[in-house]
Amino acid sequence: MADGSARTSYPRPTVRPSPFSPASFQAPSRTLVVDETLRDGLQSASAENPPIADKRALLHAMAAIGVDVVSIGLPAASPAAVDDAAALLREIVDRKLPLIPTAAARTMPSDVSAIAEVSQRGGAPVEVYAFIGSSPIRHYTEGWSDSFLVDHIVATGEAARREGLPFCLVTEDTTRAPPTTLGKMWSAALDVGATRLCLCDTVGHADPRGVFALVAYARDFLVARGASHVELDWHGHDDRGLALGNALAAAITGVQRVHGTALGIGERSGNVALEPLLYNLAEIGRRSPVALPALRHFSDTAARALGRKVGAFAPLVGDRSRELDRARATPAVLGGEVRAAPAVAVAVDDGVEERLPLTLRLNGERVHADVPASRTLLELLRYDLDHIGTRQGCDKGDCGACTVLVDGEPVLSCLTLAAQCDGREVDTVEGLRGPPELDPLLDAFDRCGAGQCGFCTPGMLMTAQALLAQQPRPTRDTIRMAISGNLCRCTGYGPIVSAIDLAAKIRAGEEPRGVGLPGAHVPPPLPPAKDRAR
Ligand code: FES
Ligand code: FES
Incomplete structure (x- = not known):
């Protein structure tokens, strides 16, 4: 040691057998x-x-x-x-x-x-x-x-x-x-x-x-x-x-x-x-x-x-730990307060699940549906309303692929009951498309190569959409934190962070739109499910 004192070794006293020898030692059960x-x-x-x-x-x-x-x-x-x-x-x-x-x-x-x-x-x-x-x-x-x-x-x-x-x-x-x-x-x-x-x-x-x-x-x-x-x-x-x-x-x-x-x-x-x-x-x-x-x-x-x-x-x-926990554990991946959803009464009578009528605005359009009380928002979107842009990944709140916006807040649609969205605004990735102009987020994801297999992309886009609505010019750190509840298996997060950063700049008029770049055209919408071969 710097002060010159020697390291000390502790000889065992002569009493044996020691109750603290490995064979007989019992540590207290609670510290x-x-x-x-x-x-x-x-x-x-x-x-x-x-x-x-x-x-x-x-x-x-x-x-x-x-x-x-x-x-x-x-x-x-x-x-x-x-x-x-x-x-x-x-x-x-x-x-x-x-x-x-x-x-x-x-x-x-x-x-x-x-x-x-x-x-x-x-x-x-x-x-x-x-x-x-x-x-x-x-x-x-x-x-x-x-x-x-x-x-x-x-x-x-x-x-x-x-x-x-x-x-x-x-x-x-x-x-x-x-x-x-x-x-x-x-x-x-x-x-x-x-x-x-x-x-x-x-x-x-x-x-x-x-x-x-x-x-x-x-x-x-x-x-x-x-x-x-x-x-x-x-x-x-x-x-x-x-x-x-x-x-x-x-x-x-x-x-x-x-x-x-x-x-x-x-x-x-x-x-x-x-x-x-x-x-x-x-x-x-x-x-x-x-x-x-x-x-x-x-x-x-x-x-x-x-x-x-x-x-x-x-x-x-620390703040990092708190934000990551919030992102992992709650539907709101931006760290804002999760809005209280109206309670949904369990509607089961004699073992038969009742259907609940609901009305919501989906990407700005009024939609009526009749759903079982246990129907998730993800199931409603994908299987009843044919909005298949929203991905079904883990189906248990881990991956963020199913992220959509409810009243502007990102939620995991696999963990949200459809009936909770009665009377609310729901926005999905389909709402990001043009015309007439490509949404800056789609533009930027394209230019930055931010999607590979694309499985995570709709969830990433909706998380980014909510982030930019709340913070038009986020730092890269803020972007990283915002998407920390969205998992990507292929691209890696660097291009995704860059794309969201670029989208913010495009929206602020600091960067031109990517007109003419590969992928900048809007693909035609898929035909309705009833017209597609199953
Ligand atoms: S499908 Fe919802 S979080 Fe993975
Ligand atoms: S691009 Fe494939 S999972 Fe993200």
Whole structure:
């Protein structure tokens, strides 16, 4: 390491067989998550200390995403910090939020007193997370001896015991500490009744192999001390970009709690970001899945409170992720709100599906139809009204080939009931044709070679049509986002993006129309279905 401290390897204590050997180790079935946003997150140089109302709002957002444990601050930092921590505890108690409150303390009895005051004012016990450096570089710099460390741990643990507060020893920089030093510090904590030990990768030093070794070493240590009831926490930073992987490794190896902050806000490169942590703990079966809207609300609330932005590319919660989800999951592929369709009563009587009369405007023309309640708009268009330009691809909302416009909004017609379109305007690719002039979209697709087999093309065209109606001069990025719900198997998306860009320019009068270019003539319409051989 740059500061000269050596990498540490952790010898196994002599107690065998280890309950954490691969054959017998059973990790806890559920990993709890600790939100450190209002403590470690606020140590980021670019984070603002929010007003108490914002902190309260953040508590509720944490509860909504299933955070289990929250740090309500470092009360000994100032009288204002005591007031804030007490107010947050009061909120947890009064609003019955399912959050276990903890607070940070230096390893000093006076810091425990500040937490005790918070506990009394807030009306609930607060777990004391008392931290002290454990790395040789820190000890050298501060001039700390082993006995200094042990004395402070014992005095602080005893203070917590007197106050009746659970005590956790947080060994800062655990990943760079020698096992002998850790052994002395942990033993002192156990002697004064610590209920948990927090292992820290304070400078983002570790990789997952080291995490496995350290956690296994700590578990073996506890078993050897007859203290297997004592639980472990993992607290990591992201200096090497490994914070999330390390936290998952710790969970797999058997820590009961892992720490993180909203958006990973914290010192230097930050902490483990809670959003992907929660998501991925669910993916590996350690927690229930969390709903993305709640996760995004949490990120937004935290960003607002701490004066930060949610990065456009932040996993799960950034704008890119939100837009892609919207495009995939909803009929409106442009990211606008999906208009509420009128509810369609299920019309089944004695097992016979009733037919429903409907009237709509199709490409500007009034159309009447009588359809079974289960008829999709796609079926109505293709099989009843002979508008076969609209493609039937996956028939389950994946491909976008069936995109048409309903009241100007792009919808997947395979997922839209025909009866929902009663009284509405429906536009299909057939409506794009001339005469007298070729539509700029058809012109541009032709000039750019934006279609090959053409299967995706009608859906692409209708998506583009809606985009250009809403944004006459979109950027290429906006175009990419708009068509992200439309799949193309052949051409690739580059020419399609170029074509939509060109169509926008043609419509704006910045580019000439492609008169005379190959394919610029309008093919005659197909004869009606009844006249075609089947
Ligand atoms: S056919 Fe509708 S999305 Fe594929
Ligand atoms: S051109 Fe063939 S699927 Fe797009």
